[in-house]
Amino acid sequence: MTFLEQKHLALLDETQRRGQTGTGNIRLCFELLALASAIDRDCAARLAPHRLSEGKFLLLFLLQGRPDGLSPHELAERAGVTRATITGLLDGLERDGFLARHADLTDRRKLTVRLSAKGETAGRSLFQEHAEWISSLLGDLSADEQNLLSGLLRRVWQKTGAGAKENNASGDTGARI
Amino acid sequence: MTFLEQKHLALLDETQRRGQTGTGNIRLCFELLALASAIDRDCAARLAPHRLSEGKFLLLFLLQGRPDGLSPHELAERAGVTRATITGLLDGLERDGFLARHADLTDRRKLTVRLSAKGETAGRSLFQEHAEWISSLLGDLSADEQNLLSGLLRRVWQKTGAGAKENNASGDTGARI
DNA sequence: GACATATAATTAGGCGCCATACTATATGTC
């Protein structure tokens, strides 16, 4: 059986019906997207029982083991999302008792975000669990296979907008086989 | 340079700092997710100038070349999303003049959704463009490399929740090298 | 010291997706 998603099947069917060239390429691209979606769904399903999303988990994780906390601004930078998004995530996490916002004593514009005991505990155990799970996803592949896969992914990535930008800066290309 | 996303870099840094095992696996998984995100971002950027999202594009595409139209219910099924989601997408597409809802004559619960001339034109040209773009992403890989990649993706996919479900039904496993 | 400018966080509003609840209509059964 194929492992594509419904929407991709529909697109692929129609592409084939129209006798477009390169449907093999397209199928492969959809397989890649389907795999990523499946991983994201699994991730969400693992976190949902704790009332956490992937974004919230990342914040928990960034704050974990930092008794001095971090500002929303720093969290945004490290998480790679906007400060507005952080505000929303913090609202949820604070509501559920994972952390608290504290006023900064020296700069009254700033806040310091610190985990509660609940947040510390949840962060620590979830992180361990999460790392093991992700690692296990790829665990069946041999070292050679992993290198191969990484190289192939990199080459495809260079055709994307993000990759093209990177290409202008450095001449790095994945190995060919 | 690496091609991971900010959030994954943060997770990976911390994982290494804690001396967790299997960080290579984890990096590879993140590379896969980063590539899928890059593709999704490119897709969104291509459609945005037309005031379309990926979901809307799919509807345009499903309706294209069907003078009799489809019902929201059928659209939901083929797109693999809920009917509620379809309602939202149709609202936007109707507002922007790509299509119209028409009352069904025989069953008054039903609607028929048909593209406008604008919708037909946009659908046709975008579909062509889109198919060529996606195909080009993978176009650098040889046939062998494509088969290899597909097999590797499939094996990882079987470790996901979606894959595990599928496994119960059929014994299909990707080829090993 | 006043004022332009930068920075921190938030708010407001939008999008796409979901689950759940609701309304209108159809249908099968007695």
Add this chain to the structure above:
DNA sequence: GACATATAGTATGGCGCCTAATTATATGTC
């Protein structure tokens, strides 16, 4: 023909993400 049940579409409210605008505070410069 009445009534339970199913179905079609929508409304509501939530989440995570975004951009742009707003408010409060800090800072550099004249």
